[in-house]
Every structure is written in C-alpha cells, then in structure tokens.
Amino acid sequence: MASLSYILRRPTSEYGVWGWLTTVDHKKIGTLYMVTALFFFLIGGIEAIMMRAQLATPDSTVISADLFNQLFTMHALTMIFLAIMPLGVAFFNWLVPLQIGARDVAFPRLNALSYWIYLFGAIILNLGWFTATSPNAGWFAYANLTSIQYSPTNGMDYYVLGLLVLGTSSLIGAMNFVVTIINLRAPGMTLIRMPIFTWMAFITSILLVLAIPVITIGLIELGFDRFFNTLFFSSAAGDVLLWQHLFWVFGHPEVYILILPAMGMVSEIFPTFSRKPLFGFPVVVFSGIAIAFMGWSVWAHHMFATGMGPVPDSVFAATTMAIAIPTGVKVFNWLATIWGGNIRFTTAMMFALGFIALFTIGGLSGMTHAAAPSDLQQTDTYYIVAHIHYVLFGGSIMAIFAGIYYWFPKMYGRLLNERLGKLHFWLVFIGMNITFGPMHYVGLIGMPRRNYMYPTDMGWDFWNMVASGGSIIMAIGVLVFIHNFYRSARKGEISGDDPWDARTLEWSIASPPPHYNFAEIPTVTSGDAFWHQKYPDGDKGVPHPVPSGGEDHDEVHIEMPRPSFYPLITGIGIALLGLTLVTHPIVGVVGIITLLWGSYGWMLEPAE
Amino acid sequence: MEKRDNSSGVTRKYNYEVRKLDTRSSNQKKLLLIAFLPLALLLTGCDTNLPQSTLWSAGSVAQSQQDLFYLIFWIAVIIFVIVEGLLIYIMVRYRTKAGRENDLPEQTHGNTKLEIGWTILPVLVVIAVTIPTIRGIAETYEPPKALADSPSITVDVVGHQWWWEYRYLNTDGDVDFITANEMHIPVDTVVKLRLYSDDVIHSFSVPRLAGTRDAVPGRENIMWFDAKETGIFVGQCKEFCGDSHALMKTIVVAHNSGDYLEWAEIQRSGNENVAVESNAGWGLFESKGCVGCHTIKGTTAVGEIGPDLTHFGSRLTIASNALHKGKEGVTFTEFFDNPTKDPELINLKRWLQHPPEVKPGSLMPALGITDDEADILANFLENLK
Numbered sequence: 003m004a005s006l007s008y009i010l011r012r013p014t015s016e017y018g019v020w021g022w023l024t025t026v027d028h029k030k031i032g033t034l035y036m037v038t039a040l041f042f043f044l045i046g047g048i049e050a051i052m053m054r055a056q057l058a059t060p061d062s063t064v065i066s067a068d069l070f071n072q073l074f075t076m077h078a079l080t081m082i083f084l085a086i087m088p089l090g091v092a093f094f095n096w097l098v099p100l101q102i103g104a105r106d107v108a109f110p111r112l113n114a115l116s117y118w119i120y121l122f123g124a125i126i127l128n129l130g131w132f133t134a135t136s137p138n139a140g141w142f143a144y145a146n147l148t149s150i151q152y153s154p155t156n157g158m159d160y161y162v163l164g165l166l167v168l169g170t171s172s173l174i175g176a177m178n179f180v181v182t183i184i185n186l187r188a189p190g191m192t193l194i195r196m197p198i199f200t201w202m203a204f205i206t207s208i209l210l211v212l213a214i215p216v217i218t219i220g221l222i223e224l225g226f227d228r229f230f231n232t233l234f235f236s237s238a239a240g241d242v243l244l245w246q247h248l249f250w251v252f253g254h255p256e257v258y259i260l261i262l263p264a265m266g267m268v269s270e271i272f273p274t275f276s277r278k279p280l281f282g283f284p285v286v287v288f289s290g291i292a293i294a295f296m297g298w299s300v301w302a303h304h305m306f307a308t309g310m311g312p313v314p315d316s317v318f319a320a321t322t323m324a325i326a327i328p329t330g331v332k333v334f335n336w337l338a339t340i341w342g343g344n345i346r347f348t349t350a351m352m353f354a355l356g357f358i359a360l361f362t363i364g365g366l367s368g369m370t371h372a373a374a375p376s377d378l379q380q381t382d383t384y385y386i387v388a389h390i391h392y393v394l395f396g397g398s399i400m401a402i403f404a405g406i407y408y409w410f411p412k413m414y415g416r417l418l419n420e421r422l423g424k425l426h427f428w429l430v431f432i433g434m435n436i437t438f439g440p441m442h443y444v445g446l447i448g449m450p451r452r453n454y455m456y457p458t459d460m461g462w463d464f465w466n467m468v469a470s471g472g473s474i475i476m477a478i479g480v481l482v483f484i485h486n487f488y489r490s491a492r493k494g495e496i497s498g499d500d501p502w503d504a505r506t507l508e509w510s511i512a513s514p515p516p517h518y519n520f521a522e523i524p525t526v527t528s529g530d531a532f533w534h535q536k537y538p539d540g541d542k543g544v545p546h547p548v549p550s551g552g553e554d555h556d557e558v559h560i561e562m563p564r565p566s567f568y569p570l571i572t573g574i575g576i577a578l579l580g581l582t583l584v585t586h587p588i589v590g591v592v593g594i595i596t597l598l599w600g601s602y603g604w605m606l607e608p609a610e
Numbered sequence: 611m612e613k614r615d616n617s618s619g620v621t622r623k624y625n626y627e628v629r630k631l632d633t634r635s636s637n638q639k640k641l642l643l644i645a646f647l648p649l650a651l652l653l654t655g656c657d658t659n660l661p662q663s664t665l666w667s668a669g670s671v672a673q674s675q676q677d678l679f680y681l682i683f684w685i686a687v688i689i690f691v692i693v694e695g696l697l698i699y700i701m702v703r704y705r706t707k708a709g710r711e712n713d714l715p716e717q718t719h720g721n722t723k724l725e726i727g728w729t730i731l732p733v734l735v736v737i738a739v740t741i742p743t744i745r746g747i748a749e750t751y752e753p754p755k756a757l758a759d760s761p762s763i764t765v766d767v768v769g770h771q772w773w774w775e776y777r778y779l780n781t782d783g784d785v786d787f788i789t790a791n792e793m794h795i796p797v798d799t800v801v802k803l804r805l806y807s808d809d810v811i812h813s814f815s816v817p818r819l820a821g822t823r824d825a826v827p828g829r830e831n832i833m834w835f836d837a838k839e840t841g842i843f844v845g846q847c848k849e850f851c852g853d854s855h856a857l858m859k860t861i862v863v864a865h866n867s868g869d870y871l872e873w874a875e876i877q878r879s880g881n882e883n884v885a886v887e888s889n890a891g892w893g894l895f896e897s898k899g900c901v902g903c904h905t906i907k908g909t910t911a912v913g914e915i916g917p918d919l920t921h922f923g924s925r926l927t928i929a930s931n932a933l934h935k936g937k938e939g940v941t942f943t944e945f946f947d948n949p950t951k952d953p954e955l956i957n958l959k960r961w962l963q964h965p966p967e968v969k970p971g972s973l974m975p976a977l978g979i980t981d982d983e984a985d986i987l988a989n990f991l992e993n994l995k
Binding site for chain 1: 659660661662663664665672674675676678679682683685686689690693694696697700701704705706710711712713714715716717718719720721724725728729731732733735736739740742743744746747748749750751771805807809810811813815817820821822823824826827828829831832833846847848849850851852853854855856941942943944970971
C-alpha cells in the first residue's frame, strides 16, 4: 500500500511548469484559459488579415481559392470556439468563485480537465494547417459538401474530431459552473443577491449544457458518414437539411453563449464607473433568462433560403423579431444605469460604452434579416458578415476587452496602462467601424460572402479596399493591447485591492487573491455586497474603510484542493482517442490506456 | 423620399433621367454623404451602376423585398438615433468633473413604470415589422393573386458544381429545351422556377429580380420572379458550394416577348449540320472527348455532365460567367452594357486550354490543347449559333 500511495502521491509544486500543469486552482486555470484564448484570438486575426489582403483588390490572386476557403472556415471556428467562448470561460473561472464568496469551483480537478481538453481540441482543430488541409466547408459545414465525395481531404475530419473534443470540454466546464453557482454561494447570497456577471455565467452554462449535446449528435452522425459510410446526410437516403437543423439548434443558442457573458461584464462595469447600482437588476436578470429561453425558438431563421414553406418562415420570423424585446430592454436598462451617474471614463468604461454603441447597430441590422423576404436578399452577403461582426466583435469582443481592463488588477495586482488602453480603444473602435461598417453597404449592393475573389466594376472595389485598410488599424490596436497586457502584468502600476471602488465581493480581498480567496467566508446581506460594506449607512452613506484581504489567518488551517497530474493525463487520453480515426488504431489503444490510467489515478488519488 | 421612388422598377432609359436629376442636387448629396455616410450610401444605392444591387429592383419580388427592407431600415434608423443620441447625451451630461470623482449620485435602483414602458416600446416596434414581414413571405414562393392571370413560363433550374442548367418546360410540363448559365425570359411575364441540385446545395439569386432560394439535393424548391424591364441581370450562387463557388455566376436576359419567342425557337432546334467530317472543329470536339460530357443537339455528342453547348455561340459568357466573351480588359459590367464580342476569342481559348486555372476545382480537365487546336475549337464553338 505504501508503494501505491507513493505512485499516486499528489504533486505539491505550486509554481513553475509543474505548478501550471498540475494546478486545480480556478484562478490559475482562468489565466491559462485567458492566455490560450488570446493566443488563438491572434491566430484568428492573422487569418482575417490574410483574407482582407486577398479581398482588398478585385480579381486578386494573393491567395488560392482552396486556401481562402480554409481561412474563412478556420477564422470562424477559431474566433468562436477557441477565442470568444474560452475567453468567457476564463472570466467564469476567475470571477464566479470570487463573486459568490467561494474558495474554488465545486470540482477543481474537473475544471483542470476541462482546460486541458480545450487545449487539445484546439490543437486537433488546427492540425490541418500542417498539411494545408484545414477544414474548408465553412464553420457551418453544410451537408453534403462535407461528405467524403465533396470534401475528400482530412479537413472535415479535423472539424468533426476537434469540435467533439472541444464540446466535451465545454460540457464539463458548464456542468462545473452550474453546480458551483447552485451550491457554493456564501451564506446569505440568495439568487437575487447574486452578482449580475455570475447570473449571466449561470445562464450561459445552462445553455451550454443543453446546446452542446445537439451539435454532438450532428458531429457524430457526420463522423459516421465520413468514416463508416453511413447515410445520415446523404441526399439519396438521408437528408441534407437535417444537418442544418441540428447545427442551428445548437448554433443559435451558441450566439447567446457568446454574448451573455459579455452582457454580464458590462452590467458590472456600468454601475462601478457611474457609481450607481444596476438599474432594474431583476429585469436585467430576467431579460437574460428570456433571451436564453427564446434563443431556442429561432434557429431556422438561418435557413429561410432553404424553402421551408410560408408557415415555418412566418413562425421563425416572428420568434426572431420577439427576441429583440428582451435585448432592447437590456439596452435601456444600461442607459438608465449610467443616466444620472458620475461617469468616469476609464478604458474599461470606454469599451463598455463602445459595446452599447456597436451592439445596438448589430441588433438593428438583425431586424432587417429577421424579416424573411428581406433576408432572402441579404442572406450570404457581406451584410450578414457586417451584422455578425457588430454583434461578436462590437458586442462580445468589446465587452471582453472592457472586462480585461476592469478585472486585470484583480488578476495581477497591477493596473493595465490607461494611456495605452485608450489608444487601444480608439484604434479598435475606429478600425472596426471602418472594416465592418462598409460591409453593410457592400452586402446590400450584392457582394456575396465566402467568395475568394470578385470581379471589378461591380461597385465593390472601393469599399473592399477601405475594409482591408480598417482591418490593419484594428490589428495595430490589438498589438497595442498585447504589448500593454505583457508589460503591465510585470511592471504595471500597483493597483491595491479595490482600485475602482467597486461593488462585488471579489474586490473585498487582496489583489491578486490568495490561493484560498477568502480567509473567512463572508456573510451576504444584500446585493452589491461589498459596496454595502463600504457604504453601510444606506446608499448615500459615507464610505468607511473595510479591512480587506481578511485578517491575518494562518493559511495552514484552510484546506484547499491539492494539485493533480490526472486531469492532464485524462485529457491526453481523450485527445489521443479523438485522433485515432485520422491516424492509426494504435493511437486509440494508447489513448484508452492513458484515459484509464488518468481516470483510475483520479479516483484513487489520496486527498493529501 | 424622392430617392426611394427612384428605386422602383425604373427602365434603363428612365434611369438616365434619374441621374440627371441627381446631379442637380449633388451639393446637397455631398453634404449628406459626409454627414451621414452609411445612410447616404443606401439612398444612392439604387441610382448608380450597381448591377447586383439588392436596392435597385427590376421585378415585383425584388421590389417587395426592397420595400420591406426600407420600412425596417427607417424604423431602425429612428431607434439608432434615439439610442446612440441618448448614449452621447448621457456621456456628455454625466461625465465626472475634476475633483468630484468620488461623489455619489442619487442611487436609483429601478423604476417600474419606466421599465414597463421600454418593454412595451420594442413590443410595438416588433409588431409593426412582423405584420408586413409575414404578409410578404408567401409571395416569395408563389405569385400573388393579382398576377394569377398574367402570362407565365416555367423553368427547372439544376445547380451543378459550378454552373447552372436551365430546363425550359412547355405547357404540358415536359422539357421543351435545355440551356445553361444564361436564362432568357420575356419581360412582364411570371417566371416560375423549380430548383434542384445535382450535387451539393447551391442557391439561385439574381438580386435585381428576386432574392435567394436554395437548390437542395434530394428536394424540390420553388420561387418565382418577373422582370419589369428588358436588359441583362446578373446573379450568382449564394450558398457556399466548394472551390469555385465565387465563379458560379449567371445572367438573366429579359427580352420583349417577340424576341424571346425567336430565341426560344432557336433553342428548340438542333445543330446537326456541324457534325461533318470536313469540320475540323467537330473532329477535335470528338477526339478530345468533349462529346463525353457535353451535348450538341442533333449530333452524337450527348454527354450530360457539363453544360449543353448546342447554341453556345449565341451566349455571352463562358464557364458559368467565369469569363465573358468580350475583349480582354473589358469588365463584366461594361461588357453587359455593350456586348461586343472579341473576334480573337482570347477568353474562350484560355478557358479551353486551362480550365482549372480559370476555375479552381473545375471538373473540366486540362486536355493538353495546343494553341492551334484551341483556335479551331474556339471558332467551332462560337459558330454554334
């Protein structure tokens, strides 16, 4: 027995490479998520710049048709699955336990496993670049273009396997956060006292738990079609449109998975920098739930052109229009939050305000293609490209930048440089409007998307050049940000525990927080718990100092989960299994052995 | 509002008058352009030469789609101005002042009446746009009752990687004749389409006449349109369908009905007299294997993999509009405005010699055709009137 516990002993290193490889600390995992996702954000950006280089001029031959198709497919997959989603998860990891007054998530080792599977899934999805056969049938991968007959390279295999592995990661992560938020809230933190970001994390996690299985079914059927010659999506024996339904039943909730965390972030930032509570907190929460709920009833608005018939078209047009209601309500609540406030224009606040300005445009253009007849003209044109970028870049990415500027001090104990931050904001804000604004127009005058080149003299030349120019401005902005992030993490101005005079519990502890987060688990008596500690005499009271970082407790007495090798090992096992079908059966055998090793080690691992 | 009226089914001749009108107000237009660039662009989107514009309708379907777009667009503009205006107002009015960063403003938590108000407001907007939307949906499938008695033709459209096959039906519903990539129609006539695909999903779209409908393998889809003016209308496949998706283009040529009937009569005929031994072009067409994939009605060339070439010489474009038959350096738009063919047939020869270069992934292989052979073959094809 002694030897067994020796083999299974838990690693102890909190630092260095092994510290990162074996960590189960939600904050370190959050950082891993953030750094990895930012890396893929850059990759996706490079893919976008390459496409803009090709499209800057008509009849361009910078990039071949095949490479262009791989680029637009991988750009979408990278930005959605490898950048924006995991950036959201990075914030969940960092903030949810801190906001609810917990010491970690409910299942710390599962949390680590979720990260490792994400990393390996991302690698599998990108394997095609090494052989120039990346997925090339679009991120939506409409059958039957994805069949062996029409996509004979390995590209779509990487798509199927990469997304299946990534889906596992999302599912594990989402389950973990649902359980954490339900069970680990500090005493007194009822649901209505829960911070708004945690609320949105909760709703997003539930969406993920429900949406990922749908795409999993589609991916398994597509995988079977490709590897085992089944006929799920064959036009002769199966149904090519079945894929579209499965994909969009997942795909539309996915849009809300990408935007709800962003909405949560700005809903924290507006109150802090206006020094007012969130206006209509319950309404903001409820409209978030309404969006998530209604998000399930609109998927076929992606399919108006498929000719479903007048009745389904009408139903999906109406449900899609209806989702504008809770979204509009949220926008008005944000405006009311800053109305009458004492607004400080920090970089975080500027990005959050930019979010409202741009997301509104994305929402309004959405109305024009919720109207099915109008959409038949706009579908698959650059108008849609403009729309989704105003929602995902103007919405999600702007809010994520806001969130990074806002919470960076909590993560590193240092402030991001505000001067560089403002430069970053203006470059990105202006660049993004120059890039995506003209796409509305180019789309309306008939330029289809996913075209590797276009003829001259269609009226498209000038605005394409403008858009390509704008993308350079944006790229410079992102480089400024990367520089700022890298520099400030090491040399930034020391922030203190609560640099913004903020409202929620994460600001009541040290920056960066100690491993155990809260020396003493706080008792919560109201929403904006930390604010009411600082301003105890009602809302207008005089601030009085609250001891932060807790009292001088002896750390030894706080029992925290120990690091573990097994999430990493289990993750490697799953990745190898995923690769079996595109490599050799022996890889699968090794994968199963590794997976068994990982999971048995996991089970038998002693607590100490 | 003046500009919106211009967008309705104007003929080409009439359109020149519209342009003249516009030059008179060009100063105002420039001002508008600077002040409200995106908006101004949409206003002018209909009266410049934008052959594939969705805002320059030339048919009933495109017109109603365009009207619906503008209705929602103007509502959206109003909301846009309100929201962004409020945002800017708040940012200016409530920005903090030096030394007062820590002041606490009045702490309002909510206001039920206000919140009910701005829930009802979007509800009203949604109702206002949903009703005309639903009314317009049926008309994207079948012509409205008002057009039930107008003359009509039916064409079966078959999408292929990467070209369009058009099968004209006679009144009994049988195939009358088959052509490819260039659809000729009579003006002011309801054109009913049934859409199919031979391989993957394609999407038929000629924006000035009607929005998209998918051609889905294993299914039949319907759409219709009419043209209110004669002329050449361009369109292209809109659903991503593989390597040469960008080059799967088409044109619709709207004639007055006499010219259309003349054209149709020619299409019905064969071209049997070309298949004679003395014709060197036919010899090459046979020996290079072209006959395996292409049909020339009345001859032994009966292949069905590629487009029917029976009357190829009467067409304006090559390889589903990947190239046109005009001189090199002439743009598509210029060529369709003034379709003067290149007597040297340079584009056609280029296509015959290097298909995959012109059209990545093309099923038509490079057959090692020499310059001389290309010359003979191109002239042979161009003589298939």
